Amino acid sequence: MQRTAMRISPQGDFGVVVEDFDATSHDDIRAVKRAVYRDRIAVLKGIELDPHQFVALASRFGDPVRYYEPIYAHPEVPDVFVSSNVDTGEQRVGVPKTGKFWHSDYQFMPRAFDLTFIHPQVVPAHNRGTYFIDLAAAYRILSPELRQSIADTMATHSVHRYFKIRPSDVYRPISELLAEIERKTPPVTAPTVHTHPHTGEPVVYISEGFTTNITAADGTDRPDLLRELLTATGQLDDTMTHPAIRLQTFERGDLLIWDNRTMVHRALHTATAEPSVSHRVTVYDDADGRA
Ligand code: 7UC
Numbered sequence: 001m002q003r004t005a006m007r008i009s010p011q012g013d014f015g016v017v018v019e020d021f022d023a024t025s026h027d028d029i030r031a032v033k034r035a036v037y038r039d040r041i042a043v044l045k046g047i048e049l050d051p052h053q054f055v056a057l058a059s060r061f062g063d064p065v066r067y068y069e070p071i072y073a074h075p076e077v078p079d080v081f082v083s084s085n086v087d088t089g090e091q092r093v094g095v096p097k098t099g100k101f102w103h104s105d106y107q108f109m110p111r112a113f114d115l116t117f118i119h120p121q122v123v124p125a126h127n128r129g130t131y132f133i134d135l136a137a138a139y140r141i142l143s144p145e146l147r148q149s150i151a152d153t154m155a156t157h158s159v160h161r162y163f164k165i166r167p168s169d170v171y172r173p174i175s176e177l178l179a180e181i182e183r184k185t186p187p188v189t190a191p192t193v194h195t196h197p198h199t200g201e202p203v204v205y206i207s208e209g210f211t212t213n214i215t216a217a218d219g220t221d222r223p224d225l226l227r228e229l230l231t232a233t234g235q236l237d238d239t240m241t242h243p244a245i246r247l248q249t250f251e252r253g254d255l256l257i258w259d260n261r262t263m264v265h266r267a268l269h270t271a272t273a274e275p276s277v278s279h280r281v282t283v284y285d286d287a288d289g290r291a
């Protein structure tokens, strides 16, 4: 039987929807990858993958990278990061309320992830979704003066404000924990503006959650520039009405893939007691420009 050909269509003014994706087709993988680089986010419909199959699919796009902190790991498939508010006491799997702040995944590490895959497992009826801001689009509308001011600057990123206390940290002195965070995840520096290797676009790669400072070429700290950039990109708007902010919703059977080089995101977690679980896999792709 001939399969139905994959269809990629615009979601609205942002991202694409992919129907009848065939994970065994090299052409489908390549087309979706291109769409993600160009349109930033793809929502694959009608996908039902167990954790092993999920990792296998993501492996077609790049090399899966396991999150450094084991409390997030799926017990059978540690390459799967579990975000879950379902508390079963001793048996708890995953971590609740992950990413409830503007960030790019692993931006606080020496190399951020290239692509993030999210496969929601338990979707609450209300208040569930992820906000996104496109930092390549944001760069394009910065004033020429601001672009000039950040041209040769470096940004510092750190996890310290959002590191989650683990069950095993109870009764530990805070100084010991802070020292451990410094040792395992020291702050990293990266150019404030990087060039997307697949699209050639400049990206103003800063986030409210992880970026702690901007430093000029002569070593001067420029917290004023960081604040200006966070404001200009919409990351200080707590009303979530800034025109750059998009809300991506999802349902059971969806698989979201986003371009983590250009997108900062912020989770919208349900305020109610409804259960919510999602699986995540993150990859490094080939950064040589081939899609
Ligand atoms: O629990 C969390 O919010 C996880 C966050 C600190 N890091 C996600 C990441 O991939 O960078």
Ligand code: FE
Pocket (backbone or CB within 6 Å): 099, 103, 104, 105, 265
């Ligand atoms: Fe995240």
